[in-house]
Amino acid sequence: MTVGLLGRKIGMTQIFDKEGLVVPVTVVKLGDNIVTECMTKEKNGYSAVQVGGFKTLERKLTKPAMGAFKKRELPPCKPLKEFRVEDSSIYKVGEPLKVEDILKEGMLVDVRGRSIGKGFQGTIKRFHAGRGPMSHGSKFHRSMGSIGAGTTPGRVYKGVIMPGHMGDQNKCIRHLKVVEIDTAKGVLLIRGSVPGVEGQIVVVNPSKTKWNA
Amino acid sequence: MNILIKEIQADRLKKNVPELNVGDTVKVFVKIKEGGKERTQGYEGVIIKRHGAGADQTMTVRRVFQGIGVERVFPLHSPRVEKISLVRRGDVRRSKIYYLRERTGKATRIKEKIGARLEQAAEVPAEANA
16 A cells, blocks of 8 residues: 545536546545654554644644644644555655645546445345335335255354445445546545545545556 | 535536526537537427536437437536527426427427527627637
8 A cells, every 4th residue: 555645525526528528526625644653664663654634623632642743743633544655764744745746647546435324224225135026915025035044054154144234334446537636726536436425534545556557 | 515516617617508497499509529520510409407506517408300309418518518509488387398208299389488588698609618
């Protein structure tokens, strides 16, 4: 995983490409992305860079969390995210990450975020299971069918689909195209949809593909 | 709509889109590519549906061509749509006039809106948008 950027999902809209075709895009407003710490192999056992997503108020952080910022004379940031890198010495604590260094227009990115919570859902919505007829005297509508055989094996196999909580999970959508980068506004336009509700914090990472070379 | 999204859309919006309503008869000039060449084609019909807001706006235009009903959806701010000119203002009571689909001949006529300012909206040239 290379260094990525934190941002907030704003919402979706449409733009037109060169040929006049409609492109569905998600608007992501990038955060401050301030380098808060550089982990080194000698000191921490691994090499990484810690990034603070958005500048926040002092009272929004706990005193121990605030202590770390005070020690390095940094503005309070939230949330903190670590990115593993080969060499962390090129990043300087206190400096913001530049969009231009990490992303280019046309690049493929992975976007991580927490998906929209759907609550307790049945197997039909949760796992796309089939359902029974809704009419013609049928009494089997949306409930589950069989969950396995009888005496043999005498138990329910692990991993059988059942109702339960759906959504509100960390999700990653891979290989989305960056349509446009607006550095003045600090906005990314990413083709397609991105996990989470509007206002959700998302992490945008360059994808590990041959097309990004 | 979010303010930031509005900002992003702002410079992509066309300025020469006339005020369009359901029931209006319009002529849409669409750029089409044919064998490497680009040319403009007109398409005249009645707006039966308006959809969306801002840059996502579309309209559905219906016409009867060689006895077959044709409906085309145009994104209003698409660069492929060169110009939209108003032919006639219609007076309808519904926001979606799907009932035209079941009608033929004389029954498809739409009352003209009296006192509608037609010229003002139609006169703006396409070049003003650039």
